[in-house]
Amino acid sequence: MLHDSLPDLIRVLIVSTLAYIGLVLILRKAGKRSLAKLNAFDLVVTVALGSILATTQLSREVSLLEGLLAIALLALLQWTVSRFSIVSTRFRKLVRSEPxxxxxxxxxxxxxxxxxxxxxxxxxxxxxxxxxxxxxxxxxxxxxxxxxxxxxxxxxxxxxxxxxxxx
CATH class of the missing domain: 3.30.240.20 (bsu07140 like domains)
Incomplete structure (x- = not known):
């Protein structure tokens, strides 16, 4: 069988489109730092964002609002870590490798x-x-x-x- 039901396919189309738009808007608001070359911390966030997006798109267990909230929370955490990295040398050394x-x-x-x-x-x-x-x-x-x-x-x-x- 190619699909379970037409309503499930329509849900995937709608949720995927809205989740993608939400992800783009959240990342745009999070700033260029979220889109720069990746260090280890940024890679973890990127993988987690992809996982959340995929789960939101395909799982009936996760609503669109829950997925967007999780994406926004990760963007906020990344912003917070970046902010602490600016003000604290110790914290920066903890989360980022040195050249x-x-x-x-x-x-x-x-x-x-x-x-x-x-x-x-x-x-x-x-x-x-x-x-x-x-x-x-x-x-x-x-x-x-x-x-x-x-x-x-x-x-x-x-x-x-x-x-x-x-x-």
């Missing part, structure tokens, strides 16, 4: 690479993507909180942006 230096002045930091589970070839790929052909021309490569790699070319200047980077 880490992987290469400095053309020298690989093997201990940091092992800790972050990255290989030389992955770091070299990020250097090539930055348009740099020689490792010696790189001042620093940093793995950021969201897992992306930042490459800073060597220019002979003091690297003040490395002050907050774990060595």
């Amino acid at each position: 880490r230096l992987l290469l400095e002045n053309g020298v690989f930091r093997e201990d940091a690479m092992r800790a972050e589970r990255l290989t030389r070839s992955e770091i070299e790929a990020s250097i090539r993507s930055a348009g740099i052909g020689r490792i010696e021309d790189v001042a620093a490569v940093i793995i950021e909180s969201d897992g992306s790699l930042s490459v800073i070319p060597e220019r002979g200047d003091e690297l003040t942006v490395l002050r907050s980077v774990k060595r």
